[in-house]
Amino acid sequence: MLNEFSTWIISVAGVICLSVLVELVLPEGQINKYIKGIFSFVIILVIIMPIPKLLGTNLDFSNIFDYDEIQVDNDYIYQLNLDKLNDIKESIEEDISSRGYQNVKIYLNCNIFDNALQFNSIFVDLTNLVISENAEHKNITKIKQDITQIINGYIEISEEDILYDG
Secondary structure (H helix, E strand, O other), X not given: OHHHHHHHHHHHHHHHHHHHHHHXXXXXXXXXXXXXXXXXXXXXHHHHOOHHHHHOOOOOOOOOOOHHHOOOXXXXXXXXXXXXXXXXXXXXXXXXXXXXXXXXXXXXXXXXXXXXXXXXXEEEEOOOOEEXXXXXXXXXXXXXXXXXXXXXXXXXXXXXXXXXXX
């Protein structure tokens, strides 16, 4: 019992010291108020943590939260995946352009309604390809290999699933 009490006292003191250190490091402003509020909540939780043990009961959170009624917001998943898809597409196209291959369009094929974004195939349109003077390769086969390496730097997908036109 004494060991548990000393552990509890050390936990309370540790959280209070940590909150003081964080308060000293953070600048004044809106974020500082939120961080103080979070640490106040954590301190309260650490202080009341041994109460269920002292009362001889176990605290069961399954009665408090009804996990059966938690639902996934499909609109949020869709928008999140759409934003991620557009960011990946833009990054790949910028990287390809920086290598000296202009006017290359990338089309990513995936199901943006799934929780995890899985890419089925990628279509690379090279019909309007302009090869600048600073491009590493001038041969179309080597350009395709270079673009495949760029794509694989962003997305794990097999080379058979990367389709080229042009």
